[in-house]
Amino acid sequence: xxxxxxxxxxxxxxxxxxxxxxxxxxxxxxxxxxxxxxxxxxxxxxxxxxxxxxxxxxxxxxxxxxxxxxxxxxxxxxxxxxxxxxxxxxxxxxxxxxxxxxxxxxxxxxxxxxxxxxxxxxxxxxxxxxxxxxxxxxxxxxxxxxxxxxxxxxxxxxxxxxxxxxxxxxxxxxxxxxxxxxxxxxxxxxxxxxxxxxxxxxxxxxxxxxxxxxxxxxxxxxxxxxxxxxxxxxxxxxxxxxxxxxxxxxxxxxxxxxxxxxxxxxxxxxxxxxxxxxxxxxxxxxxxxxxxxxxxxxxxxxxxxxxxxxxxxxxxxxxxxxxxxxxxxxxxxxxxxxxxxxxxxxxxxxxxxxxxxxxxxxxxxxxxxxxxxxxxxxxxxxxxxxxxxxxxxxxx
Numbered sequence: 469x470x471x472x473x474x475x476x477x478x479x480x481x482x483x484x485x486x487x488x489x490x491x492x493x494x495x496x497x498x499x500x501x502x503x504x505x506x507x508x509x510x511x512x513x514x515x516x517x518x519x520x521x522x523x524x525x526x527x528x529x530x531x532x533x534x535x536x537x538x539x540x541x542x543x544x545x546x547x548x549x550x551x552x553x554x555x556x557x558x559x560x561x562x563x564x565x566x567x568x569x570x571x572x573x574x575x576x577x578x579x580x581x582x583x584x585x586x587x588x589x590x591x592x593x594x595x596x597x598x599x600x601x602x603x604x605x606x607x608x609x610x611x612x613x614x615x616x617x618x619x620x621x622x623x624x625x626x627x628x629x630x631x632x633x634x635x636x637x638x639x640x641x642x643x644x645x646x647x648x649x650x651x652x653x654x655x656x657x658x659x660x661x662x663x664x665x666x667x668x669x670x671x672x673x674x675x676x677x678x679x680x681x682x683x684x685x686x687x688x689x690x691x692x693x694x695x696x697x698x699x700x701x702x703x704x705x706x707x708x709x710x711x712x713x714x715x716x717x718x719x720x721x722x723x724x725x726x727x728x729x730x731x732x733x734x735x736x737x738x739x740x741x742x743x744x745x746x747x748x749x750x751x752x753x754x755x756x757x758x759x760x761x762x763x764x765x766x767x768x769x770x771x772x773x774x775x776x777x778x779x780x781x782x783x784x785x786x787x788x789x790x791x792x793x794x795x796x797x798x799x800x801x802x803x804x805x806x807x808x809x810x811x812x813x814x815x816x817x818x819x820x821x822x823x824x825x826x827x828x829x830x831x832x833x834x835x836x837x838x839x840x841x842x843x844x845x846x847x848x849x850x851x852x853x854x855x856x857x858x859x860x861x862x863x864x
Contacts, residue, residue, distance in 0.1 A: 499577045500569070501536040501584055504561035508532050508600055511633035518629065524620025528609055531634050532600025533557045533592035536576055537584030543641035547582055547859070548631065549591045550648030550655040552845075553722075553777055554769055556599035559591040574848040581852035582647070582859065590638065594655070595630045596622055596776045604772035605707070616772050617703030623783045624651075628658045635666070642666060644862055647855070649673035649807075649844035650815070651777070654784045657823075660800050661786055669862045670800075671855065673807040673835075673844045676819030677793055677826075678785035683814060686725050687778040690718035694771050703772050715771045716762025723761050728811040728840035797826035804830035805858045807851075809843040831858075 512518040512529035519525055534557045539546060549559050549572065560576035562569050576582045576589055593601040596619065604619040635643065646667055648656040653675030660670040697714030699705055724732075732754060739753040787793040804827045808820030817834070824832040833854050837843035844851065 499580050500573065501561040501577045503565065504534055504536065504558075504563065504570075506532050506534050506557055506563070506600060509634065509637055511630055511637065518626070520620055520622050520626050522621040522623065524622070526602065526620065529595065529602045529630060530600070530606070531592050531595075531602075531630055532597075533590060533634060534559065534561075534570075535591075535638070536560050536589040537587050539588040539639060543639050544644065545586060546588045546590060546635070546638075546640040546643050548635065548643050548646045548659070549576070549582070549589060550631075550646065550652035551591065551594065552648075552650040552652050553781070554765060554774075555652070556597070557591045557593040557601075558599075560589070571845065575852055575855060581855040583856075587644065587859075588640070590635070590640075592631055592634055594651075594777070595627045596773060596780065598770040598773040601630075603770075604703075604776055605770050614707070616705075617775075619772065619776060621779065622776070623780050624654045624658050625662065627780065628655055628662055631655070631659070632663060632666070642668060645669045645671060645859060647671040647673075648675075650675055650841065651781055654781065654786075657786050658784075660802055660804070661790070661796060664800065664802065667802055669803040669805075669858070671805045671807070671858065672820075672823065673851075674809055674812055674815050674820070674841055676815055677787065677797065677823055679782050680815075680819070684782045686721060686814070687782055690721045691775050691778060693717040693721065694775060700771070703775075705771070710766070710771050712766045715766050715769070715774060716759070718771075718774060719762045719765040720758040723758055725814040726840055726842045728813060728838060730811060731839045734838065794826045797823065798828050800827050801829060803858075803862060805833060805854065806830055807833045807835055807844070807854065809835045809837050809839075809841065811838055812841045812843065814841040 508530050511531050512526055514527045517525050517527045518529050555571055558570045560570040560573045576584065578585050582589055593599040595601060596603040598605045604615050606615060608615045643666055646656040646659040653672040656670050656672045657677065660667045694700060694711055694714035697711030699709060699711040700714060705711060736754040740751045741753050741756050787796040790796045806820050806823050808817040810817050821832060824830045835843050835847050835850050837847045839846050
C-alpha cells in the first residue's frame, strides 16, 4: 500500500505481524532517530468492527504510525505521542535524508527529552486523518469511492479506541506516558480517564478538559469558509479539485488564533510588501504570511478531513456521560504534567490551571513564550527540560 504525506512509502502490516512492526531506524550521531518508515496496520475488520460513539460502524480501519526505539521485554517502556489537528504520525527522524524532520524531532531521539535509548515511542495518525489512517479520503468498501462527507461522525473517544487497538497490537502492556498538545492533549486526557489501567502518566499541553465556546466558534467560522467555496460541492469534490480557497481561508483563521498579538506585531507590525497598485490584494506582510500558510495546508491536507477533525474537537468533553468534571478529573490518580502558555488565546492558561486544580496528582508548568498556542511546537528547550524531568520521575 502506498500513499501518505509527500508520497512517502507506507508499509502495510497485518494485525499479527508484531515482530515486523518495530521501527527500522538508522540511528544518527546527532541525537536523531535517523531514517524511519511509516507503517500501516489494520485494527478493525469485519469480524472485529469499530463501533463509534455516535452510532456509526467502521468495518475496516487502517492506522498509519511510526515507532522509535525498541519495546522492552515487559512491554512497559512505551510513550505514546499524540499529534494536533493537521499533524501526522511523522513525529521524528526523516523518511529520506533530504527531508525535513518530524514535527517534534527536537524532543524525540537518543539522549533527547523523550529518550529512545530507554523508551519505545509511538505516534499514530488519528482516526479520520488523511496521512494513511482511515478517514474521509479513504475508499468506502461499500462504494469503491472515497467516503468524503459520508465518513461517519467520530470523536476523540473513538480516536483513542483506535490507538488502544494499535497499542495492543504492538505488544504494549502499559504506557509509561501519553503526551500531546492541543488536539493531542485531548487524546492524552481521554486516555488517562478511559484506560487508567493502561496509562501510568499523562502530559497535556495547551488544552482544556472540554472545548470552549470560543474555540468552537473559531472552528465553526473556519468550516463555513470551506463550505462557502463553490468548489466545496457538498463535500463531493474530486481529489484534485478540492475547495482550495475555502480551506486556505480556514487555515488563515486558525493561524490568527495559533499566534498572539505580541508575536504577530513583533514579526510583521505594519510592514508592507511590494504589490501591484491595481491589485485588490492586501499589501501588508501579515496578509502574505496568512496566504502562504493557507497554500501550504491546501497542498498537504483535505477539506473533508479538516471539517471532520474540528467537529471531533468541538465535541470533546472528557467528563461527558461520566459525571461532574471535577469529580471525573479527581478520579485520575496517575502522575500528570500540565503545561500552559500565557500568550495562548485559543486555549487560555486558565483552562490548564483548572485541570491542575481538579487532577489529584498534577503539576503545572508555564511555558514562557510570546508565540501563543504554537509555543508547544516552538519552545523546544523549555519543553525538553520539563519532559525529561517528568519522565524521569515516572516509576522512580
